[in-house]
Amino acid sequence: MSGxxxxxxxxxxxxxxxxxxxxxxxxxxxxxxSERELSELxxxxxxxxxxxxxxxxLLGLIETRRGEGTFMRTYRPYHMVELLSTFILHEARTKxxxxxAKMMLELEVINKILPLLTEVHVEHLTNLVKGxxxxxxxxxxxxSFFQYLFEISGNELLNRMWQLIDGFxxxxxxxxxxxxxxEKVLEEMERGKLNNLRSWYxxxxxxxx
Amino acid sequence: MSGxxxxxxxxxxxxxxxxxxxxxxxxxxxxxxSERELSELxxxxxxxxxxxxxxxxLLGLIETRRGEGTFMRTYRPYHMVELLSTFILHEARTKxxxxxAKMMLELEVINKILPLLTEVHVEHLTNLVKGxxxxxxxxxxxxSFFQYLFEISGNELLNRMWQLIDGFxxxxxxxxxxxxxxEKVLEEMERGKLNNLRSWYxxxxxxxx
DNA sequence: CTCTAAGCAAGGTTATTCCTCCTTCGGGAC
DNA sequence: GTCCCGAAGGAGGAATAACCTTGCTTAGAG
Numbered sequence: 001m002s003g004x005x006x007x008x009x010x011x012x013x014x015x016x017x018x019x020x021x022x023x024x025x026x027x028x029x030x031x032x033x034s035e036r037e038l039s040e041l042x043x044x045x046x047x048x049x050x051x052x053x054x055x056x057x058l059l060g061l062i063e064t065r066r067g068e069g070t071f072m073r074t075y076r077p078y079h080m081v082e083l084l085s086t087f088i089l090h091e092a093r094t095k096x097x098x099x100x101a102k103m104m105l106e107l108e109v110i111n112k113i114l115p116l117l118t119e120v121h122v123e124h125l126t127n128l129v130k131g132x133x134x135x136x137x138x139x140x141x142x143x144s145f146f147q148y149l150f151e152i153s154g155n156e157l158l159n160r161m162w163q164l165i166d167g168f169x170x171x172x173x174x175x176x177x178x179x180x181x182x183e184k185v186l187e188e189m190e191r192g193k194l195n196n197l198r199s200w201y202x203x204x205x206x207x208x209x
Numbered sequence: 210m211s212g213x214x215x216x217x218x219x220x221x222x223x224x225x226x227x228x229x230x231x232x233x234x235x236x237x238x239x240x241x242x243s244e245r246e247l248s249e250l251x252x253x254x255x256x257x258x259x260x261x262x263x264x265x266x267l268l269g270l271i272e273t274r275r276g277e278g279t280f281m282r283t284y285r286p287y288h289m290v291e292l293l294s295t296f297i298l299h300e301a302r303t304k305x306x307x308x309x310a311k312m313m314l315e316l317e318v319i320n321k322i323l324p325l326l327t328e329v330h331v332e333h334l335t336n337l338v339k340g341x342x343x344x345x346x347x348x349x350x351x352x353s354f355f356q357y358l359f360e361i362s363g364n365e366l367l368n369r370m371w372q373l374i375d376g377f378x379x380x381x382x383x384x385x386x387x388x389x390x391x392e393k394v395l396e397e398m399e400r401g402k403l404n405n406l407r408s409w410y411x412x413x414x415x416x417x418x
Numbered sequence: 419c420t421c422t423a424a425g426c427a428a429g430g431t432t433a434t435t436c437c438t439c440c441t442t443c444g445g446g447a448c
Numbered sequence: 449g450t451c452c453c454g455a456a457g458g459a460g461g462a463a464t465a466a467c468c469t470t471g472c473t474t475a476g477a478g
Contacts, residue, residue: 009462010263018295034428045463047256050429054219054260055267059289061296066429067470075296079220080268080289086227087270087284094286097366100321104367108313111407157306158313160297161370168286198320218431243459254432259460275460276440 009044013052016042021072028074032062035070058083075160077167084171091172098169103201105162106146110185110194113152121152122190129182138176145182177204218253222261225251230281237283241271244279267292287369294373307378312410314371315355319394319403322361330361331399338391347385354391386413 017032026032035053039046053070056062058079064070088094113121125145132141143166150159169175181204188194226241235241244262248255262279265271269288273279298307322330334354341350352375359368378384390413397403 014267022299036428039463047259047464048462050256051260051263053429055264058223058264058268059292061293064429065471067427067472069428075293075300079223083223083227083265083268083270084284086230087281091284094284094366097364098286100317100364101366101370104313104317108309112309155306155309156300157297157310160300161310164290164293164297168289245459248432256433257431259462262460273460274440275438276458278459 009048010051010055013038013042013044013048014055017052017056026072028072030072032070032072077164081167081171084168088172095172098165098172099175099205101165102162102169102175103198103205105158105165106149107197107201109146109149109153109155109158109162110189110197112155112158113149114189114192114194116152117189121148122186124148125182125186125189129179129186132179138179139170139174141179141182142175142177175205218257219260219264222247222251222253222257223264226261226265235281237281239281241279241281285365287366290366290369291373294377298373298377304382307374307382308384308414310374311371311378311384312407312414314367314374315358316406316410318355318358318362318364318367318371319398319406321364321367322358323398323401323403325361326398330357331395333357334391334395334398338388338395341388347388348379348383350388350391351384351386384414 017038020026020032024030032038033041035046035049038049042049053062053064057064060075060077060080061073062070063073125148128141128144128148132138146162146166147159150162153159181200184200185194185197188197226247229235229242233239241247242250244255244258247258251258262271262273266273269285270282271279272282334357337350337353337357341347355371355375356368359371362368390409393409394403394406397406
């Protein structure tokens, strides 16, 4: 009675778990309380705890190992990504928004690392591009290329954002770029200036539409 | 037992639900089978169905209305971005990283709306800036200014990302800008070109360090 | 000291029960 | 005939108990 809570228990549990994590400063790899323990601690049924845990697991935020327990995990787009494809298909708008966000992040990282770039970096990137011949590897190249840039930049936040968006984007759309794109980028990187980058990028996106 | 299933039931359910959706061509708004129905159809416990459903619900892929049933939902990527933001922002929260992400988004939105800008828009923004005198209102100005730009751009994903970062950043640090910044931006907006924007931005950020 | 088996803790899964909310539908009042 | 109200059924929300499997720990046999 007392005015019926609109909030579902499992949502409340999610909040509590989040609070627990922050309070105890849990990092990836650390163990969360057991389902039974939490169930008693929060005064909710074990099923509700499990519903919350399964949700977090699908998100890729926790990992649960049978016979051992539930653990924090470094976030990586995961099971979720595969599922999304079924649900997104029709949304042309979502597609565009994801592409825009992805481009923004990738342009930004290039901009940021430009002053930090050394010959070693350029060489590494050149090898990546030259080592890619088949179209099949095209996506891998794109990912490695930019992942490397994000590592150079050292900005963990931007990196996370990119990984997130990249994961989503790839379920919706094939973002393969022509190798000439990377070659041009490298060329101008060595010159230390990237003026037309945005327009190249947009050209590539139109091609693959 | 025949090599022990490693796959959890709720994961299997997820696949089955996905298959069901594709097979029956369900679109947003359509109803999914009830928990009890699915439970019987797939020969699994209702709890397992619920675990799968709660996970999908958290991702924003389905919506479940008590007393009515479970329905497909229009996918919105920013829903997920929001969920993950807590954890992502939590991982990397130096002022520098936050500022970089914020700047990136704000520069991006300016870039995007530039071709769409009309006199009406510019006038609205001018009034915002001129109507702000006290420092106390400085943050409000910044928020209204860019919120308006994001609305013009119509990109909900970028908007949501910005709101999350802006909100988080302001609880941790003070990011006030001088009014001359907005004046300069407006000036160049009317000229239709924004060359030095990035450097102005960085100058402002250094001031507030 | 080493190996093994028992025991325990933790997740995996199902079933039952009860509750609350929403929709539907039928009967009676007007 | 129309409108309103209430009962019934359907659907999700939640708790609890029971039982299984897995993995770790540990005490005891050798």
